[in-house]
Each structure stands twice: as C-alpha cells, then as structure tokens.
Amino acid sequence: MIIIGETGSGKTTQIPQLIYEQQLESKFVIAVTQPRRVAAITLALRVAAEMKTEIGSIVGYSVRFEDVTSPTTKVKYLTDGMLLREAVADPLLKRYSTIILDEAHERTVNTDILFGIVKLAQKDRKEQKLNPLKVIIMSATMDVDAFRNFYDNCPVIYLEGRTYPVTIYHSKMRHEDYQYAAVCTIFQLHATTPANHDFLVFLTGQEEIETVLTNIKQIAKESPGPPIKVCPLYAGLPASKQLQVWKKTPPGMRKIVLATNIAEASVTIPEIKFVIDTGVVKERTWCTSTGAERLAVRACSQAAGWQRAGRAGRTAAGAAYRLYTARDFAARLAHNAPEIVRCPLTSSMLMLIATGMDPSTFPLIDSPPRDSIQASLLLLKELGAIDNENDPKLTILGKKMTAFPIDPKYSKVLLCAPEYNCLEEALSLVAVMSSENVFHTPLHKREEALKVKQKFISPLGDHITLLNVYKAFCKAPLKKQWCKENYLNHKNLSYAYEVRSQLLSVCQRLNLPITSCGNVLDQLLKCLLSGLFTNCAWARSGAGGAGAGGAGGARYVTSAGAAAALHPAGVLHCARPPPAAVLYTELLHTKRSYLVTVSAVQPQWLQQVAPEFARRCRSNR
Numbered sequence: 001m002i003i004i005g006e007t008g009s010g011k012t013t014q015i016p017q018l019i020y021e022q023q024l025e026s027k028f029v030i031a032v033t034q035p036r037r038v039a040a041i042t043l044a045l046r047v048a049a050e051m052k053t054e055i056g057s058i059v060g061y062s063v064r065f066e067d068v069t070s071p072t073t074k075v076k077y078l079t080d081g082m083l084l085r086e087a088v089a090d091p092l093l094k095r096y097s098t099i100i101l102d103e104a105h106e107r108t109v110n111t112d113i114l115f116g117i118v119k120l121a122q123k124d125r126k127e128q129k130l131n132p133l134k135v136i137i138m139s140a141t142m143d144v145d146a147f148r149n150f151y152d153n154c155p156v157i158y159l160e161g162r163t164y165p166v167t168i169y170h171s172k173m174r175h176e177d178y179q180y181a182a183v184c185t186i187f188q189l190h191a192t193t194p195a196n197h198d199f200l201v202f203l204t205g206q207e208e209i210e211t212v213l214t215n216i217k218q219i220a221k222e223s224p225g226p227p228i229k230v231c232p233l234y235a236g237l238p239a240s241k242q243l244q245v246w247k248k249t250p251p252g253m254r255k256i257v258l259a260t261n262i263a264e265a266s267v268t269i270p271e272i273k274f275v276i277d278t279g280v281v282k283e284r285t286w287c288t289s290t291g292a293e294r295l296a297v298r299a300c301s302q303a304a305g306w307q308r309a310g311r312a313g314r315t316a317a318g319a320a321y322r323l324y325t326a327r328d329f330a331a332r333l334a335h336n337a338p339e340i341v342r343c344p345l346t347s348s349m350l351m352l353i354a355t356g357m358d359p360s361t362f363p364l365i366d367s368p369p370r371d372s373i374q375a376s377l378l379l380l381k382e383l384g385a386i387d388n389e390n391d392p393k394l395t396i397l398g399k400k401m402t403a404f405p406i407d408p409k410y411s412k413v414l415l416c417a418p419e420y421n422c423l424e425e426a427l428s429l430v431a432v433m434s435s436e437n438v439f440h441t442p443l444h445k446r447e448e449a450l451k452v453k454q455k456f457i458s459p460l461g462d463h464i465t466l467l468n469v470y471k472a473f474c475k476a477p478l479k480k481q482w483c484k485e486n487y488l489n490h491k492n493l494s495y496a497y498e499v500r501s502q503l504l505s506v507c508q509r510l511n512l513p514i515t516s517c518g519n520v521l522d523q524l525l526k527c528l529l530s531g532l533f534t535n536c537a538w539a540r541s542g543a544g545g546a547g548a549g550g551a552g553g554a555r556y557v558t559s560a561g562a563a564a565a566l567h568p569a570g571v572l573h574c575a576r577p578p579p580a581a582v583l584y585t586e587l588l589h590t591k592r593s594y595l596v597t598v599s600a601v602q603p604q605w606l607q608q609v610a611p612e613f614a615r616r617c618r619s620n621r
Contacts, residue, residue, distance in 0.1 A: 003138045005159030006112035006310065011138050012102050013047050016073070016075050019098050020058075028097030028131065029073065033080045033114065033394040035106045037063035044068070044077040044595055051075075053146040058314075064405050065495075065502040080110035081405070088354040088402060092121045098134040098302070103141035103265060105303060107338030107366075109348050109358045117355065117362040119151065140265060142311075142336055150365050166275075170326040179208060181323045185276050186256060187223055189321075193445040195226035197273035200311050204282040204297050206234050209258045209441035216256065220533060226254050233269075235436060240490075245269055247329040259346060261300070264307045268314060272595050277305065279324040285342040287589075290374040290562035291534065293344075294589040301336040305329060340368045346408055353392050354402045359394040382613055383412050403506050406434050412531035414507060418529040422517035423507065425467060429524070431500035432466045433585060433597070438496070439469075440489045449487035459598030461582070464521055467607050470496060491617065512544055526605055528583060531612040535584050536560055537595055538603070556582060556595060559617035564593035572598050581606075 005011035013215050023147050034040040044061035053059055060069030062078040069076055080101070087093060101111060115137075122133045137147055144156055175181040182201055189199065203209050209232045220228045231245045249271060257269055261281050281300040284293050300308075305322065312318030322329065338346075343367060359373055371424040372422055377389040385398035385408055394402070401411040410430045417423035432438060441449045456472065458464035473493045476482035483490035507514065517523040529536075537556035540563070556564055564587060566573045572582070579600035586596040606614045 001134075001136050001154055002144060002151070002156045003136060003157065003159060004142070004144065005138065006140055006163055008157040010357055011159055012043055012284055013050065013126045015136070015138075016100065017047065017051065020075050023097060026074075026097060029095050030075050030098045030100070031083060031093075031130075032075070032077045032100040033083050033111065034077060035080055035111060037066075037079050039103070040077045040079050041066075045073055047075060049075070065499050073456075078586070080108060080114055084110050084114055084348075084351050085405060087117050087121075088351055091117065091355045091357075092125055092128075092130065093133065094125070094130065096133065097131060098136065100136045100138060102138045104137045104139040104147070105335065106265070107336075107340070109339045109343055109345065111347055112338055112340045112364060112366070113352060113362075115147075115150065115365055117357075119363055120357075122265045129521045133475070138216070141306060141449060146365055158267060163310060164313040164315070164317045166309050166317070167319040168293045168309055168322065169319060169321045170329065171324055174325060174328065175235075175323050178280060178323050179203070179212055179215075181210060183219065185321055185323065186216060186227075187219060187225075189274055189276075190223065190225040190228070190254065191528055192337060193274070195252050195254050196271070197250070198257070198269075198271045199271060199274045199276060200257045200259060200272045201276040202263070202278055202308055203258055203260065204278075204280055205260060206232075206237075207443070208438075209234055209260070212258055214444055219335070222410075226252055228251055229368075230254045231255060231256055231257045235260070235262060242319050249522075261304065263311065264304060269311065270315060272311050272314065273316065273318045275308055275318070275320040277308045277322045277324075279305065279322060279328070281336075283336070283342075285370070286344050288369070288371045290495040290558065290560045290587065292562055292564075292587040292593060296590070299328075301425070302329065303335045305332070306413050307476055319418055319620060321359070338366050338400075340364065341366055345372055349373070349376045350398070350402060350408050350425055353386060353394060354399075359392070380408065380609070382534065383408055385412075400510055403510060404447050404503065406430065406503070409531040409535075410434065413513070413528055414503065415510075416530040417527050418513045418515065420517065420523040420530075421515040422524045422527050423512060423514050425521075426527055427500050427503050427507070427523045428470045428496075429463060429467050429528070431496040432470050432493075433463075434499050435496040438466065438489050438492050440483075440487050442487075452486050455486075458521075459522060459571075459575075460525065462587075462597045463525070463583075463599045465571050466597075468542050473497075522602075525583065525599055525601055526609060528599070529605055532585070532607045533606060533613055535583060535587070536581060536601070536606055537564065539578055545587050558584075558587060558595075559613075562587060562593060564595050566598055567594040567596045570596070570598050572600060575600075 003011055016032050019030050042060050042062050044059055045055055048055040048059040051059060055071055056068045057072050059075045059154050060073040062069055062082045101114055118135045122135055125133050137419035148154060148156060149285050201453060213230050213232060231244050245257055280302055282295060283298050284295055286293055349359055377437050378394060380386045381389050383396055385401050386392040387395055400415055401408050404411040413426055413430060417426040419498045456465050456468040458468060478488045537558045540555045541556055581601050581603040583601045584598045585594035588594050588596050594614060
C-alpha cells in the first residue's frame, strides 16, 4: 500500500498506533523507517508520549550506535540503514508484521535497497506460508506511478493534511545572486509585516547561512521594523544552537530561521508565516572513474519546492516567496535524482551481498549505473571483503566487516589495527571520522578559531590532529564549556565518544586485542593506509618549486589519475616542502578538486600494505 499524505496529516505518528491497536495480542513488531536518525528518535519519543508509555517499552527506536528497544517493543522507529542491517541476519524480516517505509521521496540508497528487500521478503514469506508481511510506503510527495508499478499496482491512498492555505509568489526575473535577493526580500517583508510573523529562509550550507546571518545583523541596525532574532539551522550546528529554532519568539520580536534543506521535511518549525525559497540545494554526486565527490549547488526539484512552501502553512495561512520565475519552476525536474544513481554504493553492496542477494538481479526502482556497481564491487574485492566481482560471496574478513556499522574502508582499518598494535588509537580516529565535522568555525570569528586550533595540530597531518582533539576532549572535565572555548562541536565529539564505545564492543565480540601504539604514530598511519590504500596521492613533479605555494598549494595526482590540491583548511596545505605522498579521506570537487583530511605517508608504505594495488596504480602516476 502507498499512502500519500501532506505534512501534518499525522501519517507517521498515527498510522503505526492504529495498526498496533488492531494487533494488541500479536507477538510481531511494527517497523517505521526514517532516513535521518534525528527524525527516528524524535518520532519515537512523541508516539511514546501519546501512548503514555516509557520510551523503550511498547515504543522504541534503533539508530546507528543506539538501540532503545526491549522484548516488549511493538512499535519500532528506526533508520533505513538499521533495518537494512537487520535484513543481513534475517532477509525475510520475520519479526515484523508490518514495515512502513516513510519519507520515501527522499530516495536514500538504503531506502531504495529496502524497497527491493521488503518486496522479496513479502513474496518469499507467502511462498513459505509464513506470517504475511504488510508493506506501507509513505511520503508527502513522490513519483506514485513508479512505486505503484514496482509493487504490482498496489492501492494508493491520499490523506489530507492539517495545513492552511499558502500563497505562492514567484520572482519576475532570474536572480544571479540568490543570497543578495534573499536578504532584500527579508527586509522588504520585515518592514511591512507584523512582528509575530516569523520567516524561514532556505539556503544551501553553513557558509551561506553565516554570510546571510552577518548581513542581516548589520542591516537590521539601521532598518525599520521590530527587533530580529536570527537562528541558523544546518546539520553540523551545535545542539544548543539548534534548539534556539524551536524556542518561542518573545513578543514584539521576529524570528528568522536560515536553514538548509533539513527543514524541508524532517523537522517542523512552529509559527513560520513566510518562506523565502532560494530554489537551490547543495548536492553530492560521485565520479566512479576518479572516486571524486562533486559538491555542487543545483536547482531543487518541484517536489522540494512544494515541500518548502508547505512550511508556511502549518499553524495559519502563510506565503512562500520563490526567488525564481514560474517558468523556471515549471521547467524543473519533478523529483531529484535518487541517491542510488549518483552516490557510492560500496557499503550498500556489502550489505546486499551479506543478505545473500545477487546485485546483478536484485529488484530496484531505479538501477544504478553499471560502472558504479562495478567500481563498488572492485573496491570490496581489493579490501578483501568478497572473493570475486562476478558472483560475489563474502570472505571471512568480509563477514567480520559487516559486524561494523561503518564504511567498509574503516572496518578494514579496525580489523587490521591489531597487526599494527594501535587499536586504541584506530578506534578513536575512526569514531571521529564517522561523525560530522568536530570543528566549529564561525565566519565572524574565523581567525580566532584558527588560532585556537594550533594547539591540536600535528605536523603529520589532519588525522593525527583529529586524534589530538578527541584525546583532549576525553580529558576535559567540563566538556561543553571546553568545546565552546576551543571552537569545537560538543554534539559531534560526544557522538564520536558514543560511536567509539559501540565500535569497541564489536571489536571485543570479535576478540580483537586492544593495544596502543603510544607515540609511534607511523604505525597508526600505516594501519589507516591498510583500509584507505585507494586514497593515496603523490606530489606531481615540481610541486615543491616556485609557484607551488600561495593560495593553490602543492598539486597531487591520485591513484586513479585525478589531479587535485590539498584543501586550504588542511594542516598540510602550507607545508614546505609538501609531502611526497599523502593519504586522504575524501576527494572533493567544488570549483576545483581538493584532497580533504590529509596525512603525510611514506611512498613505500603502499607497497607494504597493498602490494597488488601498488603495482597496478603506478601506471596512473
């Protein structure tokens, strides 16, 4: 069954409760998946409160590194990735009577794979005469025909939401500078509307949000209208500042929320009367040949445009001001391209193979490019996780890798760490790298933040610098205050602490010896290289000579033959002479190609940790 319900219709909170009431005596569980961990936790807490029960009893949640359920749990909110991991152990998902795949329009890689897994589970359970599996696909907006065809013309139900009318206004002309247009629109409305009418402005990321925030504060000093409270909202923002968004605005003051697309569907901000939609989103795509991720600002889809506009009609009638023309909107894609056709698939392929599925015949609504699948299988083969690329089966190492809920490259690092006597350090470093950015650098305090960062910097590069930050965080008595003083993100470092604890538990279950390399950090870097050996780059000839420095930094070529520079925010960006060889975590293409999170390594190390790969990649240098 497909359920299309406007935001505010109550589909995510009420439908699971209705199903639960119909099967009170059942031993089976109702699963409700969410693309984001914050949504899974928040929804579980809300439904538990509505059902007047403690969280973790009848209602619980399961997200990466945190499980708050019990044997009595009957309504379980969980991320799509967690349900996918459960399918590894039980492809038929036999403990569930009903699986609700919510926010289906977001089309994450994990959700797309779950669409196929639940379809096969439904069929196989019927053939084996097991308890039937009910599947509900829910969304506020999506390509209904594609889903209905995939699920054999299943019924579609449309729900009305508790929304108010929203008047849509389009720009009469195209704006080259949408940030400037947004600021102008903010102050035009600010001067002509009541103070209790709050604004929500959609931008693409932290840097844009901080730039617009600074401009608003400067202009507001000389602008007519009520006092302004500006609240940023983006994924890496410290939790204390995120909470400001939901606090009630004091009387006589206007709240202006500057948000990324996180505010489209996952969160509801009360009292928003006006939405200012720049019409753009920052999107990652992946190049299979170079391994580079391209981070580009693109036009958002029509579906996203309607989602954004709907934020203005939650509590009263509102208006949405689109900073693009009606013709532009009509020409846009109905929906953004699903992640599965534009993102790396290595983790997903590993999970799929672990469930016993064949990647070449597995049912998907949209098939990923063949070269993307091949690149992912090749990497898994090089990591030692599968035996071959044509009919892949997990190796003993691959089975161990599936025990870790992290990127397969990082799993390999942890499994190799005992060989280098550095599992203590590897756990800390992988935990930090599995979290969001731990550095919080406000635009208006950038110089001060960079000065404070110097105490953590290691001449070996960014990885050891991150390790230094984590170690100092663990020793700090007043962690929140310490993070504030050192321009670090308390939420992300606390999350890394929890991640490390969970990863340690997995290592202990696998009987891995917990040892430390102390100050012999070359051992840690070699261990890191054992999982990230495909992420090597070598300085191009003449990189250390005249012209190599300045704003551009030294030039490197990766093992795949891609040219790139060290990212300006990196520790080694200004190193003189530049390292002959480096290990990087990410190859990012914005206006230029950059190596992100980089450490210096010895060129001969690659031959030691991955001799076959070292021989193959020499031809690309």
